[in-house]
Amino acid sequence: MKKILVLNCGSSSMKYHMFDKDFKSLLSGIVERIGEKAQLVHRRDSETLKKKADVKNHKQAIALMLELLHDPVWGAIRRVDEISVVGHRVVHGGQLSKTGLVSGAALGYLKSFEMLAPLHNPHNITGIIESKKAMPRVPQVMVFDTAFHQTMPRKAYMYGLPYHFFDKYAVRKYGFHGTSHKYVAMRAAWMLGKRKPNLITCHLGAGSSLTAVKEGKSVDTSMGMTPLEGVMMGTRTGDTDPAVVQYLVKNHGFDLDELFQVMNHKSGLLGVSGVSKDVRVIEGKAKKGDERCRLALEMYCYRVAKYIGAYAVALGDVDAIVFTAGIGENSASMRREICSYLGIIGVRLDLRKNQKASGKETDISARGSKLRVLVIPTNEELMIAREAAAVVEGL
Numbered sequence: 001m002k003k004i005l006v007l008n009c010g011s012s013s014m015k016y017h018m019f020d021k022d023f024k025s026l027l028s029g030i031v032e033r034i035g036e037k038a039q040l041v042h043r044r045d046s047e048t049l050k051k052k053a054d055v056k057n058h059k060q061a062i063a064l065m066l067e068l069l070h071d072p073v074w075g076a077i078r079r080v081d082e083i084s085v086v087g088h089r090v091v092h093g094g095q096l097s098k099t100g101l102v103s104g105a106a107l108g109y110l111k112s113f114e115m116l117a118p119l120h121n122p123h124n125i126t127g128i129i130e131s132k133k134a135m136p137r138v139p140q141v142m143v144f145d146t147a148f149h150q151t152m153p154r155k156a157y158m159y160g161l162p163y164h165f166f167d168k169y170a171v172r173k174y175g176f177h178g179t180s181h182k183y184v185a186m187r188a189a190w191m192l193g194k195r196k197p198n199l200i201t202c203h204l205g206a207g208s209s210l211t212a213v214k215e216g217k218s219v220d221t222s223m224g225m226t227p228l229e230g231v232m233m234g235t236r237t238g239d240t241d242p243a244v245v246q247y248l249v250k251n252h253g254f255d256l257d258e259l260f261q262v263m264n265h266k267s268g269l270l271g272v273s274g275v276s277k278d279v280r281v282i283e284g285k286a287k288k289g290d291e292r293c294r295l296a297l298e299m300y301c302y303r304v305a306k307y308i309g310a311y312a313v314a315l316g317d318v319d320a321i322v323f324t325a326g327i328g329e330n331s332a333s334m335r336r337e338i339c340s341y342l343g344i345i346g347v348r349l350d351l352r353k354n355q356k357a358s359g360k361e362t363d364i365s366a367r368g369s370k371l372r373v374l375v376i377p378t379n380e381e382l383m384i385a386r387e388a389a390a391v392v393e394g395l
């Protein structure tokens with residue numbers, strides 16, 4: 001194993017991260033605003049290079065990245081064949097359960113349902129195609145956000161719809177953020193000194209989802225066939241009666257696509273607060289007495305706590321609750337409010353540890369708490385690198 005490159009292509013951005021054979025981070029970067037005033041931010045050691053870049057598409061973004069990877073000051077390789085594998089983040093893997101090498105068949109399958117993750121999959125696929133063209137001899141591996149959840153039992157992933165909707169149209173819960181849930185579950189096992197703990201992992205970021213992890217495996221998760229289901233999020237509704245959609249379309253002249261835009265991009269914390277999707281901003285306004293900001297935060301915490309209760313039932317026995325991602329890692333007040341509902345399952349928080357916990361792996365539960373409460377910063381890129389390396393090592 002030589003070096004491992006991780007690529008995460010979005011609609012107008014491309015993130016990259018290179019690791020050495022021991023998974024030590026060597027460099028990382030992002031090309032943003034591809035297509036218009038593009039900008040590159042590249043990091044190596046503690047130095048940062050920031051510059052404008054004439055990058056019109058992902059092909060050019062990859063070319064620019066490769067140039068930098070070879071740079072004597074900013075790079076880490078002399079030849080492309082020093083890269084043993086490229087790991088690509090792919091948001092929706094559908095029924096593909098395993099991380100695997102890119103193939104024509106796999107890409108064809110992914111394309112067939114890219115409308116289910118329209119913000120991510122088309123761009124993930126473009127990234128894979130361009131990366132394969134630019135580095136034809138380097139193995140390319142797809143790591144799906146959905147893969148970790150393929151262990152869910154049928155009773156968890158089926159919807160209460162006619163069975164043939166599942167058979168014929170593959171309508172089911174797939175779940176997302178799997179790479180993050182898997183990473184924090186592994187770190188939690190290490191922190192607890194238990195090989196296969198039962199966990200409720202809470203990825204609370206701009207997109208938010210919870211997973212019930214039984215003996216190391218996902219047995220239920222809050223996002224669904226698409227990331228719209230589950231808890232309320234930065235701009236997504238989370239669980240909503242589907243009849244609301246019919247009502248607004250039939251009685252209030254909404255266009256279906258427009259309504260889904262609103263449900264994905266203008267709802268959640270942003271929609272309720274009317275101010276921002278960012279908890280930092282909303283908390284600031286709530287402190288100054290903004291009622292709708294207070295309501296948005298209350299709704300968010302209440303919904304997360306309800307899912308934790310549900311997953312405690314799903315698991316039967318819980319070793320720890322894990323908080324991760326932007327809100328989970330950084331907001332002591334949101335963690336405190338969520339945990340304030342959880343006395344019933346034996347959670348007791350150490351308020352001082354909670355207050356100080358931001359940004360590093362910490363046990364924030366009080367002595368005497370029935371289950372542990374952990375803050376674990378996520379590291380999806382490291383997890384993708386590990387998974388991709390495991391695929392080529394197994395070849």
Ligand code: ADP
Pocket residue numbers: 204205206207234277278279280325326327330331
């Ligand atoms: P993404 O899903 O885009 O990766 P992140 O996990 O980075 O999202 O989470 C971003 C969100 O985390 C922000 O929108 C904000 O609500 C929240 N956040 C980040 N830092 C803090 C903080 N210090 N306090 C409260 N919330 C924070």
